[in-house]
Amino acid sequence: MVRNDLKKVEEFVANSAIVSVLIIREMALRRTREGKPYLDLVLGDKTGRISAKVWDHGEELAKILKVGIPVGVRGQCEEYMGLPQLIVHSIKPLSSKDLNEIGISWDQFFPTTEKDKELMWQALLDAIDTMEDSWLKELTLRLYKENEEKIKTHPASLKFHHAYVGGFLEHVYTMLMIAEAAATIYPVSRDLLISGIILHDIGKLEELKGFPDNYYTDEGNLLGHTIQGFSMVRDKIREIDGFPATTARKLEHIIVAHQGEYEYQAPKKPAFPEALLVHYIDEMDARMNIMKQICEEDFSEGIWTNNRNYFRIPIMKPEEEDE
DSSP: OOGGGOOOGGGOOTTEEEEEEEEEEEEEEEEOTTOOEEEEEEEEETTEEEEEEEOSSHHHHHTTOOTTOEEEEEEEEEEETTEEEEEEEEEEEOOHHHHHHHTOOHHHHSOBOSSOHHHHHHHHHHHHHTOSOHHHHHHHHHHHHHTHHHHHHOOSOSSSSSOSBTHHHHHHHHHHHHHHHHHHHSSSOHHHHHHHHHHTTTTHHHHBOOSSSOSBOHHHHHTOHHHHHHHHHHHHHHTSTTOOHHHHHHHHHHHHHTTOSGGGTOSSOOOSHHHHHHHHHHHHHHHHHHHHHHHHHOOOSSSBOOSOSTTSSOOBOOOOOOO
């Protein structure tokens, strides 16, 4: 596999041979009508996504492949129901060493936030610096400073929203901008709201491995980011002598309730205004990002996407600006 031979998803053309390095966005082991196992995949890079099928050795490959990891693929691009589909002839997981040997810089090749990471990082530090509650200020700053590198590079998820380098930081930054406005409208504690926004997903730094070897950790699969985030915050609170018990319980509740609903694996539903705002701001930003990605990665002609997406309906694409 040579770098110059590699094609990006936007360059895939029906009835052509493909050699590429992509990320596994979705993966399922299925069976044909005859009972033969095969892999049903969604693969992608920073230019788009494509449905893919691996008809041979499905069970064996399912044991070594994971959602979120980079893979080297060879196959044939075909058209299926009016959309491109990749028939994979060979697929292999790639390590950081493999990528270096190919000459790929993963933070440039894989999907990356379009926003300036340093500016977003500074905006978060500025928000923390303006907190009047010294306890929340110290706690939030400690957790962010100790995890700076991960925060700047981690995805917010493996496939749903902000699933790219710097996605975690972008998600929190956008939520912060919304929360600052909300704090001027609703009678809430601005410091508790901002601290809850900044720390609500902190467990994802432990739940996900991060690029380039991007997958769920064993602890992530067993516990999930909500419980992991709760533990990270509680452990840090215990390091700060005299941290107010009521403030601690409220912040911990925001973290365990930020998913909002039991069916979304939330241990608790939001029980006070700041927790409710964190939940809805989180939901809004995640779904706005998902809709943006659907429009950017859809191959359909015209102003409407197909309906094979998260929302299960055609999405109207943004109008192009006049020259």
